[in-house]
Amino acid sequence: MFDQIAFDLKKNVRSSTNVVLFVAFLILLLGSFFSALGTTDLSRMQLTQAYSSANVAIDGQIKALSKLKHPSAAQKATLARKQDQVHLVRNIVMGNAGLVSPVPTGSINDLNKPLLAYAKYNLRETEAGHAADLTLIRDPGVPLDPSLIGRKKEVRFYQYLVAHHIAELPATKANAPAAAYLPFQFLYHLSPLIILGLFVIELGQLFTTEKHDGTIDFMNNLPTGKLKLLVARMITFLALALPNFALVCLVTYLTAGLTFGWGSWRYPLVYSGDGRTAQIMTLGHFFALLCLMLVAAVLFLMMLSALLSLLSGNIGINVIGGLAVLVLATKEVLSSGIFSPLAKFLPVGYFDFTKVILHQTGWPIFSIGAGIGIILGWALALFGGCVVIVRRRQRL
């Protein structure tokens, strides 16, 4: 087995595919790095604007309500709430002003604390059934979630920021520090399906070249079990593709770190596993899960490519087969009526890692662990298909 892997590595390590893939991954991951270099970061300003437009909106509502000659009891109650809100939002605006002024004064928690206070207020009011009277702050780059769990998440998030003295990183921050830069790429800029698509192309190339070049006849005449050769090919792929991708991540991390600072892997993401309580996940934890799921999905796609390569030596068929699976993994397909109830049993139900990890999928899923299990289970089934074909045919 070791001989085959060594020989296979030798055959493929010099292949230009590795370099092409490296560059392609790097361009994808560094896309927002380069756009950040060319422009000044506006995310802080956008956030400031979000605070002040909430303030302005509430002011306007107060003005309109005060002008009423004969306000109803409900309108009076709303006015009272608006006055509470404007007080809370002004604290946010003031705390923020100290931080963004040319000569910053005050600490991070001078902003975090009023944000937490406002989040708590909004949660209370939502629970009391007054959600319609709220003016939520629209974080740029993040879809507004007006639900109760959305309020709970906000409270949990700012509690964490206050407790750890961490400044909020706007989602639109292109020059995010290294620890946030990578996870943010997947969270806000880059669908994991595109990354998987590149792996599909790499797989198609690796698993079909020998049939294309005719060297597969030499492989088939080797005095050894053909399954061994197929497994050696798989190990070769993993030994080339995963370190290649890891290297891309490392280069991205270093590039972002040296330019924008290193940041903290303890920065919080907030999610809800059950839809009722909000939980914190650190960026470090998030990214580790992301890598795990990526490896599982790549294993699945590898088995698919291996199986397809047994049926046809055509790289087009191999790649299209893989990409077709990725199309099934899009939210458009998965949240459609027929697929939605099945999605949680299929590997493709778990390919949009970011959404799966933060439980934001538009289709029902099991837990992350179960998801990884399902992906690997299907990968094993495909491997079983390879075993059956190779055993029967004794050829690759």
Place this chain on the structure above:
Amino acid sequence: MLAVAGLSFSFKDKPILRDVNFTLEDGQIVGLVAPNGTGKTTLLKLLCGLLPAPAATITLNGLSLRTQRSAFLKQLFFLESSAHLYADLTVRDHLLYVKRMWRSRVDVQATIKQLQMESYYTKRIKNLSLGMKQHALLAMYMISDAQTMLIDEPLNGLDPTSIQQFEHIFGGLRAAGKTLLVSSHQMDSVGRVCDQVFFMKDQALREVANTGQDMMALYTQIFMTEAAANV
């Protein structure tokens, strides 16, 4: 000994072989001769399982191709052409891998020397001429040390010196007890080297012992009289 019984094969609507039976004895060189597109390469591929022939019985020194594939292949070496070598690997990469996979004791360095490949055995295949690649391919056969060697048109692209050298090496392999089935279009060479010749015609093999007769004349008689008659 390679024993073949009941071998039939066709590509879609093109029949290649119909119920072919033969045996190859150890220590023999057998020529395989037929015009282009008759099915020589196809026959060689069938003999090592690269093409399926489920109804045929093919055994090599008692080992069945169907049920004892790896052990069968350990006794055999076949690589269709030097165009099927790995372009990015060196000659030496190929030779060392063959040596490991066939668990052979043949000395790689000595073989390189015998074939006068010292100047290019560390070069990548894609940087070699056709003749050099043919040498590399023959070296792989020698290093495999397989008992049976199926060789497809080994003399293609060789200069007269190399042809002599290859014929000499074939003789040496026969002397060492190997069985060689060699397809060729060079009838003079077939006449010099082969103990026996299979002429392939009408999906059958016609077996002729080499008694020093004029092979080219025989070829003309078998394949060209009919063609001439059709003109």
